Amino acid sequence: MPTDPVIEFKNVSFALNGGALVSGLNLAIHPGETVVFLGRTGSGKTTTLKLINNLHSPTQGDVLVKTRSTRDWDPIALRRMIGYVIQEIGLFPHFTVARNIGLVPTLENWPAERVHQRIQELLRLVGLDPQFAVRYPRELSGGQRQRVGVARALAADPPFLLMDEPFGALDPITRMDLQNQFLSLQQRLAKTVVFVTHDLHEALRLGTRIALMEAGKLVTVLTPQQFMKSDQQLVKAYVEAFTAGQP
Amino acid sequence: MTFWQFITQNRLQILSLTAEHLRIVGISIFLAAVVGIPLGILISRRPFLDKPVLGIANIIQTMPSLALFGFLLPVPWIGARADRLAILALALYALLPLIRNTYTGIKGVDRSIVEAARGMGMTDRQLLWQVELPLSLNVIIAGIRVATVISVGLATIAAAIGAGGLGEFIFRGLAMVNNQEILAGAVPAALLALTADFSLGRLEKWLAPR
Ligand SMILES: Nc1ncnc2c1ncn2[C@@H]1O[C@H](COP(=O)(O)OP(=O)(O)OP(=O)(O)O)[C@@H](O)[C@H]1O
Ligand SMILES: [Mg+2]
Numbered sequence: 001m002p003t004d005p006v007i008e009f010k011n012v013s014f015a016l017n018g019g020a021l022v023s024g025l026n027l028a029i030h031p032g033e034t035v036v037f038l039g040r041t042g043s044g045k046t047t048t049l050k051l052i053n054n055l056h057s058p059t060q061g062d063v064l065v066k067t068r069s070t071r072d073w074d075p076i077a078l079r080r081m082i083g084y085v086i087q088e089i090g091l092f093p094h095f096t097v098a099r100n101i102g103l104v105p106t107l108e109n110w111p112a113e114r115v116h117q118r119i120q121e122l123l124r125l126v127g128l129d130p131q132f133a134v135r136y137p138r139e140l141s142g143g144q145r146q147r148v149g150v151a152r153a154l155a156a157d158p159p160f161l162l163m164d165e166p167f168g169a170l171d172p173i174t175r176m177d178l179q180n181q182f183l184s185l186q187q188r189l190a191k192t193v194v195f196v197t198h199d200l201h202e203a204l205r206l207g208t209r210i211a212l213m214e215a216g217k218l219v220t221v222l223t224p225q226q227f228m229k230s231d232q233q234l235v236k237a238y239v240e241a242f243t244a245g246q247p
Numbered sequence: 248m249t250f251w252q253f254i255t256q257n258r259l260q261i262l263s264l265t266a267e268h269l270r271i272v273g274i275s276i277f278l279a280a281v282v283g284i285p286l287g288i289l290i291s292r293r294p295f296l297d298k299p300v301l302g303i304a305n306i307i308q309t310m311p312s313l314a315l316f317g318f319l320l321p322v323p324w325i326g327a328r329a330d331r332l333a334i335l336a337l338a339l340y341a342l343l344p345l346i347r348n349t350y351t352g353i354k355g356v357d358r359s360i361v362e363a364a365r366g367m368g369m370t371d372r373q374l375l376w377q378v379e380l381p382l383s384l385n386v387i388i389a390g391i392r393v394a395t396v397i398s399v400g401l402a403t404i405a406a407a408i409g410a411g412g413l414g415e416f417i418f419r420g421l422a423m424v425n426n427q428e429i430l431a432g433a434v435p436a437a438l439l440a441l442t443a444d445f446s447l448g449r450l451e452k453w454l455a456p457r
Contacts, residue, residue: 053366079368090363093456094381104367152367162366 004067006031006192007052007160011061014047021047022216025061032190035221036203038238039213045196046087048213049162052194053082065160080108083153087164087196089145091137097123097148098133104156122151125185127177142169147178161193167202179205200242204228212238253427261416265435267330268412271405272398272439275334279341279394284387286342287349288375297350304343312336312404333405333412340401341394348390352383385454392447399440403432413439 005028013023022044029035037045050056051063054070062069065078083104091100099106101122102115110118123130126147137145146169153161167175179202186193186206197203203210204224212219212235219234227235254261290297307315315336320326325335356379364378380387406414413432420428 055362055365076368076370079366082366084363084366086359086363086366088359088362090357090359090366092360092364092378107368107373 003030005029005064006066007194008064008067009048009051009061010064012051012058012063013060014051014056015059020216022051022213023060025051025218027211027218027221029192029194031192032186033208034186034193034195034206035209035211036195036197036207037211037213038197038200038203041198043213044216045213046164047216049084049164049194049196052160052162053079053084080104080156081158082160082162083156083158085149085153085161085163085166087168089149091145091148091152093137095136096133097128097135097137097140100137100148101151101155103152104158108156110156118155122154125154125181126151127174127181143171143174146170150178157189159191161191161195163193163195165196165198168198175202182206200238248427250427250430253431257431261413261431261435264411264413264415264432265439268399268402268414268436268439271330271333271337271402271410271412272395275337275398275402276341276391276395278334278338279345280391282338283342283345283390284349287346287387288353290346291350291353291379292371301343301347301350304346307339308343312340312401313407315339316405316408329405329408329410332408333402333410337398337401337405341398344390344393344397345387348386348393349383352386352390353379355386356382382456385451385456388447388451388454392444392451395443395447396440399436399443403436 007027007029009025009027012025014021015023025048027035037048039045047056051058052065052070054063054073054075057071062071064070065073065082070078092103095103098116098119101119105115105118119133120130123133128144128147128151132140132144132148137148140148146166150163150166153163153166167178170178183206185191195203195206197206204227207224209221209223210227211221214234220230220232222230222235228239230236230239248256286300290300310318316332319332319335322335325331360378360382361374364374369377402410402412403414403417406412406418413436416428416432417436420426420430420432
């Protein structure tokens with residue numbers, strides 16, 4: 001790689017109450033990459049994302065963001081440059097859709113007019129009618145909420161994105177649509193993205209590399225081409241599980 | 248003399264004692280809120296403090312009110328006037344529901360929402376004011392409601408130490424074995440409690456996150 005990594009895991013472990021949730025992680029992510037984490041439920045994908053924006057702090061090793069350990073970052077400054085789509089969506093129930101989306105720009109003290117414009121722009125981007133702006137999260141469907149969650153993460157145009165199963169609750173057509181949006185966005189903006197999914201097709205489409213996790217460990221990191229051809233046991237099991245039952 | 252005649256004859260005194268009653272309850276709830284809500288916030292952030300603080304508030308709560316008045320009597324400035332004494336004692340009683348409801352309200356905010364707020368880079372203060380307090384306001388109001396209803400009742404006992412309020416009728420009635428006197432204190436006190444319960448209950452409902 002010609003560039004230095006912007007996110008780097010150096011022998012990282014994270015334990016809670018004595019039990020390791022992830023251990024021995026080593027991974028270097030370069031600018032503009034989309035690294036997709038794949039792995040069984042409970043394998044440590046969400047934990048790994050939270051180590052990047054310092055919602056968890058490593059109990060061993062270091063996570064470097066822009067070559068500085070997350071321990072040495074001011075957590076607020078670190079998180080403001082990392083858009084985060086959380087798995088549970090986590091919209092603020094007492095905020096309208098517009099206020100949810102405009103949250104980070106508001107925290108960053110953007111002028112109201114610019115926040116408003118940005119909200120309109122993002123609603124369009126994630127395919128929500130502007131009329132949704134005044135609704136509350138409880139008045140949206142699950143898929144619509146998820147799109148608001150994505151818009152909120154993109155709002156302040158952060159150079160990094162952590163996306164934890166962002167398209168999980170969407171129908172295949174909308175999902176495809178948002179994946180296309182994502183790809184064209186990545187072509188223009190080249191953000192550094194760490195993405196979690198359970199869907200191999202999504203991983204193959206969006207990822208520049210696929211990181212496979214199992215029981216808190218990183219099994220392997222491969223490009224989509226390598227992934228499909230690999231003869232590692234676990235990788236093959238994945239590919240087979242996904243191609244089984246297909247014509 | 249009917250009860251109604253008694254009421255009309257003594258209406259001025261009933262009104263002034265009701266006002267006194269309200270003043271004692273109002274000030275004590277205000278003091279309890281000013282101390283209890285911040286304490287509830289504090290212990291939601293310092294896990295090692297929650298048990299001791301709630302424990303102490305619990306012990307105060309279980310003390311018999313006359314004993315508490317007695318304990319506070321030697322306190323300088325406070326002990327010098329009966330109404331100060333009553334206000335302080337009532338405020339101490341109101342502390343537990345306020346601390347506890349603030350604490351459980353904040354702790355009860357959906358974890359994923361708090362996580363999202365932190366992930367967006369909210370400071371602790373922004374998290375508190377923009378997310379945790381708005382989302383637990385109804386639970387805090389419920390604490391104020393419980394505390395107020397308890398206070399209205401307890402304040403009648405404050406008359407025993409000469410703090411005034413509707414308890415004066417009740418104690419006088421007890422001494423003179425006069426039911427009308429007792430009722431002239433008890434009925435307005437009950438009405439006060441019901442009104443507080445109803446209106447704060449409405450507020451609580453209205454504030455509940457939908
Ligand atoms: N706060 C916590 N306390 C204790 N254990 C936890 C905690 N959070 C997660 N775990 C455990 O850590 C392991 C990894 O969790 P994690 O959320 O990272 O999994 P995941 O790969 O994201 O799973 P999924 O695909 O289901 O989202 C799981 O076994 C989980 O039960
Ligand atoms: Mg997860």
